[in-house]
Amino acid sequence: MSKFKKKKSGELPAISTASLPDIVFMLLFFFMVATVMRENTLMIENRLPSATEVEKLDKKDLIMYIYAGQPQERFQGKYGKESRIQLNDKFADVSDIQAFVAAERASKREELRDYLTAALKVDKEANMGLIGDIKQELRKANALKINYTTREGDISANKKGNY
Amino acid sequence: MAKRSAPEVNAGSMADIAFLLLIFFLVTTTIETDSGISRKLPPIDETNQEPPIIKEKNLFTVLISKDNQLLVEEELMELKDLRKAAIEFLDNGGGQGEDACSYCKGKKDPASSDNPDKAIISLKNERETTYATYISVQNELVAAYNVLRDRRAQDLYGVSFKEMEKSYSDVNFTGNKEKLKEKIEKIKLEYPQKLSEVQN
Numbered sequence: 001m002s003k004f005k006k007k008k009s010g011e012l013p014a015i016s017t018a019s020l021p022d023i024v025f026m027l028l029f030f031f032m033v034a035t036v037m038r039e040n041t042l043m044i045e046n047r048l049p050s051a052t053e054v055e056k057l058d059k060k061d062l063i064m065y066i067y068a069g070q071p072q073e074r075f076q077g078k079y080g081k082e083s084r085i086q087l088n089d090k091f092a093d094v095s096d097i098q099a100f101v102a103a104e105r106a107s108k109r110e111e112l113r114d115y116l117t118a119a120l121k122v123d124k125e126a127n128m129g130l131i132g133d134i135k136q137e138l139r140k141a142n143a144l145k146i147n148y149t150t151r152e153g154d155i156s157a158n159k160k161g162n163y
Numbered sequence: 164m165a166k167r168s169a170p171e172v173n174a175g176s177m178a179d180i181a182f183l184l185l186i187f188f189l190v191t192t193t194i195e196t197d198s199g200i201s202r203k204l205p206p207i208d209e210t211n212q213e214p215p216i217i218k219e220k221n222l223f224t225v226l227i228s229k230d231n232q233l234l235v236e237e238e239l240m241e242l243k244d245l246r247k248a249a250i251e252f253l254d255n256g257g258g259q260g261e262d263a264c265s266y267c268k269g270k271k272d273p274a275s276s277d278n279p280d281k282a283i284i285s286l287k288n289e290r291e292t293t294y295a296t297y298i299s300v301q302n303e304l305v306a307a308y309n310v311l312r313d314r315r316a317q318d319l320y321g322v323s324f325k326e327m328e329k330s331y332s333d334v335n336f337t338g339n340k341e342k343l344k345e346k347i348e349k350i351k352l353e354y355p356q357k358l359s360e361v362q363n
Contacts, residue, residue, distance in 0.1 A: 005202040021174065024181040026345065035192035049295045051302040053196040053309055059198055063197070119199065121292050128227075129290030131297070136362070139204050155242070156294035157304050 044086050046070035049124045051151035057147055062115050064104040064143075068096070068130055069123025083126040085134065094130075097137040105143075117145040124158060200301055221276050221282045227300055229291030239260070242299055249307035251275070253282050266353060278301045279311070279354045287361035293329060304358060311354045320346060 017124075046069050058061055067086040071079040085092045087100045105113050118138055122131060138146060225245070226234040233240045235248055255268025258277030267278065276282035284304055288297055309324065316324040324347075330336045331343050 018174075019177070021177040021181055024178055024185060028181055028188065030184045030190045031192070035188065049298040051200055051298055053200060053302050053305040055201050057197045057199070060197065092249050117201075119197070124293065124295035124298075126204060126294045126327045127290060128292040131289065131294060132288075132362070136205055137201045138205050142206065144203070144204040146208060147199045147201045147202060148301070149197065150298060150302075152198060153325075155299040 010039070012065070018024075020108075034157075039066070040086070040089055042066065042067065042086070043089075044071055044074055045093065046083060046121055047124050048121060048149060048151050050155060050157040051150040052152070054150055054152050054155065057119065057149075059115065059116060062108065062112060063117050063119045063147075064101065065119050065121055066100075066134060066136065067121045068126050083123065083130050085130070089123040094133045094137055097134060101141040101143045103153065116143065117147050118143050119147045119149045121149045123144060160163050168329070179282050200305060202301075216282060218277075218281075220274055221274070221281045223249065223282065223302070225284065225286045225300060227286075227288040227292045229289040231293055231296040233300065234345060242296075242303065245300065245303045246307050246310070247283065249304055250310055252280050252284075253307060254311055255282070266318075268314075276294055278353075280357075283357045283359055284360060285359050305356070308354055308356050315350050315353055316346075319350070324350060326329075 013117070043052065044067055046067060066067070068083055069086075070076075070081055070083050070089070079091060085097070087096060105116060108116060120131070120134065135146070138144070182350055193302065224234075224236055228234060233242060233245060235245065236281065246354055252268060252275055253269075254267050255269035255275040256264030256278055257269075257271050257273045258264060258281070262277040264278035271274075286300065286304070312324040316322060316327055320327070327343060327347055327350075330338070331340065331347060336343075
């Protein structure tokens with residue numbers, strides 16, 4: 001009889017939490033692998049406009065990002081409040097775009113160069129004059145595939161004072 | 164002296180450390196938005212060729228003023244009406260003879276576009292126009308084309324154009340991809356996106 005009585009110790013055994021770190025580490029590794037770190041530190045305001053008719057850009061390595069917008073507050077003393085272009089990690093002039101495109105092209109494999117897309121990440125408040133200049137430069141550099149990066153959403157969000 | 168066994172390290176706080184890291188990664192990472200409106204810029208043409216003659220009725224002019232107001236065909240228009248106006252223009256099908264459009268469902272107004280292949284939307288903006296307005300207008304114009312393509316795809320094949328494109332890029336698609344591509348091309352040909360931007 002005593003054989004059976006032994007197990008009845010009364011209290012519930014504590015659940016082992018020894019595998020908890022393993023589970024958490026698994027999650028951690030998933031997030032570390034799955035997330036893409038921002039390549040560029042933004043120095044400009046970048047509130048993207050919304051659009052409904054968007055297409056997805058799937059090949060991440062074949063995109064060159066061109067940012068434009070008003071400099072962030074901490075840079076306004078140096079660069080003023082006028083919208084500016086940012087390429088990689090620094091402010092750039094319109095004339096730098098051609099060199100930027102050439103550099104991006106050179107860093108890609110030859111057979112993929114034709115698929116390079118310029119993604120324009122432009123702040124809502126920017127003037128079209130600047131965009132027009134960028135587009136003209138891209139045409140000169142023969143980078144004709146562009147994409148206006150937008151958020152997915154109704155265009156009513158683009159109205160003034162609705163940010 | 165007897166060998167002392169090393170004391171076991173308490174691993175109870177391991178979970179806490181891992182959680183801390185996890186939360187750090189969760190907070191710091193931003194999922195980048197990489198969707199948008201794709202456009203193709205016209206190549207710079209060095210040869211000074213004559214611009215083709217386009218009939219006034221086949222041209223749908225959209226001007227965005229510096230106050231972000233829309234001037235469509237020389238008339239003020241609200242943004243919300245633009246899509247409808249563009250669809251009406253593109254789908255008019257007022258052509259006669261070989262310009263006739265067999266699949267258009269528009270009003271067949273002789274004063275508007277002949278057929279979707281001839282119809283050109285011309286977009287012009289001022290330097291002071293804000294980007295948000297420009298994107299809104301682009302969005303509406305692309306939407307107009309998409310509505311027409313969707314409708315045509317529904318009529319012909321019973322699926323929407325978006326779905327066709329989606330299944331075309333889907334690797335797990337089981338049907339005939341060649342045929343699907345043909346269908347997509349056909350619709351694209353029937354409603355080509357002729358959106359011209361004026362350089363200023």
